[in-house]
Amino acid sequence: MQWGLTLAVIVCGALTIRPMGVSGQGLLVAALFVLNCAALLARGLPPGRIPPPAVLLWLSLGVLAAAALIGASRSGTGYLFAFFLSGHIGYRLPPRQAVTLALICGLLCGGVLYFQIGPGHHLLPWAVGLTAGVPVVIGMLNRAQHQAVNAALSAAESAERAARAEAQAAVLTERGRIARDVHDVLAHTLAGINMQLExxxxxLDTGDLEKVRAANDKAHSLVKESLKQAQWTVHALREDSLPLVETLTAMLESSGHRDTLTVSGTPEEVPARATQNLLRIAQESLTNAARHAPGGAVRVELAFAASSTVLTIRNRPATRTVNPGVGSGMGLIGMRERVALLGGTLTAGPVTEGPDEGGWQVEAVIPR
Incomplete structure (x- = not known):
């Protein structure tokens, strides 16, 4: 549309502005007409391609050329160059500069007609020249609208980038969660099976088949336990809810620690996410106790307070030879990550006093 209006003004000027020739007054009018055409055609250049000082110089020279064309021509539509150029001033320049230059444009064009400069002063009233700067308002409105559209597009792009970043963070969080669950299921159980097979x-070298059979049976029980843990993992990934007390009791019985769970407070339903993470912390702690303190007694306490759920696992020192094997080193890190995701706290360290001195304690506090 802009190019169409620009070409229409140029064509109208070429057909109506007189005199226009190759000598004398006609040559001057022709030269001014070319300058006005160049100034008007420059409107099509992208805003960011021309430095601000060059824009101000170009529009200022265009205003002078438009006023001079009104004065030099005897007839025609030369005044249209001033009107369209004034509108573009409002679009290209900041408000203060635009208003100032448009006012100068109106005063120059009005002055040319008022003081009867040139042969065509009698065709237009001088007030028409004064109004040459009025279209600057339209240009300023177009500029404001264009800036608003750009701001909206920029905001939309920023929102899209933020959404993509949030989605990526969610994917990474879910990957971390799955990695912890896979670690809990595979690393712990396979480590125990490996110990029994070793x-x-x-x-076998001792010929004690009873003990060999017992170790083999223990490995089989660990395989069964790993299947049960795999089911727990599937539940966790599907956000299914497991009963905390009952599942924790079953876990302790399957690990050989019967009657070691103490529940205090009024048992309440715990969110599925908190339940799964508390069960994983208990599983990790029991595995570590079996690996680093074999034969040591284990006590588990589950406390339901008004503002939190507290799980404490404490084991006594080993009573048999410790053969830790090779661990992943990610157990304690995984526990801390689980508790941090729930906004809770986890403490882990040796027991320094009491009947369990020399053992190890893990305590997870999950807020309600």
Whole structure:
């Protein structure tokens, strides 16, 4: 549309502005007409391609050329160049500069007609020249609208980038969660099975088949336990809710620690996410106790307070030879990550006093 209006003004000027020739007054009018055409055609250049000082110089020279064309021509539509250029001033320049230059444009064009400069002063009233700067308002409105559209597009792009970043963060969080669950299921159980198989291999040399059979049975029980843990993992990934007390009791019984759970407070329903993480913390702690303190007694306490749920796992020192094997080193890190995601706190460290001195304690506090 802009190019169409620009070409229409140029064509009208070429057909109506007189005199226009190759000598004398006609040559002057022709030269001014070319300058006005160049100033008007420059409107199509992208705003960011021309430095601000060059824009101000170009529009200022365009205003002078438009006023001079009104004065030099005897007839025609030369005044249209001033009107369209004034509107573009409002679009290209900041408000203060635009108003100032448009006012100068109106005063120059009005002055040319008022003081009867040139042969065509009698065709237009001088007030028409004064109004040459009025279109600057339209240009300023177009500029404001264009800036608003750009701001909206920029905001939309920023929102889209933020949404993509949030989605990526959610994916990474979910990957971390799945990695912790896979670690809990595979690393712990496979480590226990490996220990039992190594024990059975060592016992083969002694010829003690009863102990070999016992180690083999223990490995089989660990395989069954790993299947049960895999089911827990599937529940966790599907956000299914497990009963905390009952599941924790079953976990302790399957690990050989019967009657070691103490529940205080009024048992209440715990959110599925908190339940799954508390069960994983208990599983991690029991596995570590079996690996680093074999034969040591284990006590588990689950406290339901008004503002939090507290899980405490404490084991006594080992009573049998410790054969820790190779661990992943990610157990305690995983526990801390689980509790942090729930806004809670986790403390882990050796027991320094009391009947369990020399053992290890893990305590997870999950806020309600």
């Amino acid at each position: 024990l059975a291999d060592a016992l």
